Amino acid sequence: xxxxxxxxxxxxxxxxxxxxxxxxxxxxxxxxxxxxxxxxxxxxxxxxxxxxxxxxxxxxxxxxxxxxxxxxxxxxxxxxxxxxxxxxxxxxxxxxxxxxxxxxxxxxxxxxxxxxxxxxxxxxxxxxxxxxxxxxxxxxxxxxxxxxxxxxxxxxxxxxxxxxxxxxxxxxxxxxxxxxxxxxxxxxxxxxxxxxxxxxxxxxxxxxxxxxxxxxxxxxxxxxxxxxxxxxxxxxxxxxxxxxxxxxxxxxxxxxxxxxxxxxxxxxxxxxxxxxxxxxxxxxxxxxxxxxxxxxxxxxxxxx
Amino acid sequence: xxxxxxxxxxxxxxxxxxxxxxxxxxxxxxxxxxxxxxxxxxxxxxxxxxxxxxxxxxxxxxxxxxxxxxxxxxxxxxxxxxxxxxxxxxxxxxxxxxxxxxxxxxxxxxxxxxxxxxxxxxxxxxxxxxxxxxxxxxxxxxxxxxxxxxxxxxxxxxxxxxxxxxxxxxxxxxxxxxxxxxxxxxxxxxxxxxxxxxxxxxxxxxxxxxxxxxxxxxxxxxxxxxxxxxxxxxxxxxxxxxxxxxxxxxxxxxxxxxxxxxxxxxxxxxxxxxxxxxxxxxxxxxxxxxxxxxxxxxxxxxxxxxxxxxxxx
Numbered sequence: 286x287x288x289x290x291x292x293x294x295x296x297x298x299x300x301x302x303x304x305x306x307x308x309x310x311x312x313x314x315x316x317x318x319x320x321x322x323x324x325x326x327x328x329x330x331x332x333x334x335x336x337x338x339x340x341x342x343x344x345x346x347x348x349x350x351x352x353x354x355x356x357x358x359x360x361x362x363x364x365x366x367x368x369x370x371x372x373x374x375x376x377x378x379x380x381x382x383x384x385x386x387x388x389x390x391x392x393x394x395x396x397x398x399x400x401x402x403x404x405x406x407x408x409x410x411x412x413x414x415x416x417x418x419x420x421x422x423x424x425x426x427x428x429x430x431x432x433x434x435x436x437x438x439x440x441x442x443x444x445x446x447x448x449x450x451x452x453x454x455x456x457x458x459x460x461x462x463x464x465x466x467x468x469x470x471x472x473x474x475x476x477x478x479x480x481x482x483x484x485x486x487x488x489x490x491x492x493x494x495x496x497x498x499x500x501x502x503x504x505x506x507x508x509x510x511x512x513x514x515x516x517x518x519x520x521x522x523x524x525x526x527x528x529x530x531x532x533x534x535x536x537x538x539x540x541x542x543x544x545x546x547x548x549x550x551x552x553x554x555x556x557x558x559x560x561x562x563x564x565x566x567x568x569x570x571x572x573x574x575x576x577x578x579x580x581x582x583x584x585x586x587x588x589x
Numbered sequence: 590x591x592x593x594x595x596x597x598x599x600x601x602x603x604x605x606x607x608x609x610x611x612x613x614x615x616x617x618x619x620x621x622x623x624x625x626x627x628x629x630x631x632x633x634x635x636x637x638x639x640x641x642x643x644x645x646x647x648x649x650x651x652x653x654x655x656x657x658x659x660x661x662x663x664x665x666x667x668x669x670x671x672x673x674x675x676x677x678x679x680x681x682x683x684x685x686x687x688x689x690x691x692x693x694x695x696x697x698x699x700x701x702x703x704x705x706x707x708x709x710x711x712x713x714x715x716x717x718x719x720x721x722x723x724x725x726x727x728x729x730x731x732x733x734x735x736x737x738x739x740x741x742x743x744x745x746x747x748x749x750x751x752x753x754x755x756x757x758x759x760x761x762x763x764x765x766x767x768x769x770x771x772x773x774x775x776x777x778x779x780x781x782x783x784x785x786x787x788x789x790x791x792x793x794x795x796x797x798x799x800x801x802x803x804x805x806x807x808x809x810x811x812x813x814x815x816x817x818x819x820x821x822x823x824x825x826x827x828x829x830x831x832x833x834x835x836x837x838x839x840x841x842x843x844x845x846x847x848x849x850x851x852x853x854x855x856x857x858x859x860x861x862x863x864x865x866x867x868x869x870x871x872x873x874x875x876x877x878x879x880x881x882x883x884x885x886x887x888x889x890x891x892x893x894x895x896x897x898x899x900x901x902x
Binding site: 296299300301302303304305306307309310311312313314316317318320321322324325328335382385388390392394396398399400402403405406407408409410411412413414415416417418423425428457513516517519520523524525527538541542545546551554555558559561562565569 | 719724746774804
């Protein structure tokens with residue numbers, strides 16, 4: 286009886302200690318995450334310019350966004366194009382680099398460093414460098430194109446080429462996804478390849494029937510993260526184009542930022558943020574469902 | 590090593606068992622006189638790709654440094670000069686002042702924010718991670734799931750109310766909004782440290798407890814000293830994050846004396862005004878260099894840090 290009591294008191298102490306240790310996160314979560322989420326939901330039903338007191342607006346913000354704001358649709362379109370085109374491209378390129386880095390040749394650590402490096406450099410610095418590279422007359426890219434006899438477009442000041450230019454630039458910093466894929470590649474059991482070789486499988490067959498399925502959880506993880514990041518694409522567009530020319534690169538996050546901090550429409554921006562959040566959740570859940578058809582987990586495979 | 594050996598032994602086996610039609614998809618291999626020649630070609634192609642792509646990856650950096658070292662007259666020369674003569678090292682000093690900006694102030698601000706952010710996030714995240722990894726309390730796993738799910742939360746959903754909150758607290762245009770929230774732990778770092786702490790044998794804790802050590806003592810004397818690689822990884826990630834971040838300085842800082850380097854570079858937009866590109870590239874180099882140096886010295890940690898988290902499904 287007495288022992289039991291002492292034991293439970295010790296347990297209670299341990300539990301209290303546990304809460305004490307994680308208390309920084311609890312406080313931070315309430316103050317900087319949960320609180321603001323609630324506040325942003327409430328705010329989205331208000332009109333507030335920070336200067337005049339907030340005015341309750343009901344669902345006006347949402348109605349206006351969907352019925353009377355062509356820029357909302359434009360920014361959604363730009364963002365969706367980016368997510369649908371750039372993210373798969375990045376993933377494919379990252380996979381290609383990871384496979385290249387998984388070859389057994391010399392100097393691999395050096396190349397690994399070189400390919401990973403750009404993903405760690407400030408997006409602002411990259412944006413500024415590429416402003417210079419994409420310069421219509423003096424830029425490096427058009428200079429190189431001139432060598433092969435192509436007259437390059439005006440890139441960032443061309444309505445048609447600005448978004449492709451940003452998408453192309455994004456391929457340059459796929460290092461993060463590449464490293465995770467490389468780790469995944471190194472985890473693929475070698476005996477599978479050996480068995481396949483004995484069965485006479487070629488390189489392509491091995492890639493298609495061993496590498497891809499074994500890698501699919503990592504690919505999926507990167508895809509989901511990439512999409513979430515893609516919906517929040519901001520820095521490069523802000524630095525390089527500010528949404529121009531003619532809103533051709535008006536990304537959703539940029540439009541949201543402008544509403545909140547340039548036009549000081551706090552309630553409107555909060556409503557935009559919630560719509561983005563809902564879209565992201567829907568897309569992520571959709572991805573999770575799709576994943577059942579193409580993501581392969583070893584333990585499931587055993588059952589089949 | 591082991592892997593490559595078994596790999597080649599499989600190939601040897603394959604040589605023996607080769608039969609007509611067995612190569613199927615790999616038909617290309619057959620066209621070569623021997624397997625070895627095929628491997629040689631494969632190596633050559635791999636190197637060619639690695640070098641070409643590696644060069645493409647480095648090209649923008651090289652172009653940045655090359656421009657940063659050019660005298661004004663050479664910046665606009667066509668075709669571009671890769672190796673300007675003379676190299677104008679002064680551009681780096683001029684970039685600090687001549688663009689009409691107190692760039693040295695921006696650099697100082699960036700360092701202050703990054704260092705305070707790193708120290709705060711390392712201490713708080715390790716405390717929280719210790720709680721989640723080494724102590725038992727009701728609701729622990731649910732709470733940890735909550736930590737993980739906040740990683741997925743879009744930044745823009747919280748930043749508008751945060752702006753209003755910091756305005757009410759009088760924190761706008763100070764460094765506090767950029768630093769203080771990170772003193773309450775960051776989900777990714779909590780996750781990373783927890784993974785690492787879990788791998789440390791529980792017997793160490795038990796032995797220390799028998800000797801009468803408190804949980805805090807165990808955290809400080811046993812877990813932290815054993816976790817130096819993980820802590821270093823967290824510190825590097827956090828430093829790179831704060832050093833590179835644009836969004837938060839853009840929103841929370843206003844007066845020019847409080848700017849960070851990223852904010853300064855972002856203020857040159859488009860081709861509307863033709864800035865002095867050589868000085869701008871010198872400033873870009875200054876922003877990039879610390880990360881490159883950090884990367885150079887901590888390369889193994891950097892790459893290991895991501896793979897250690899065991900993200901694989």
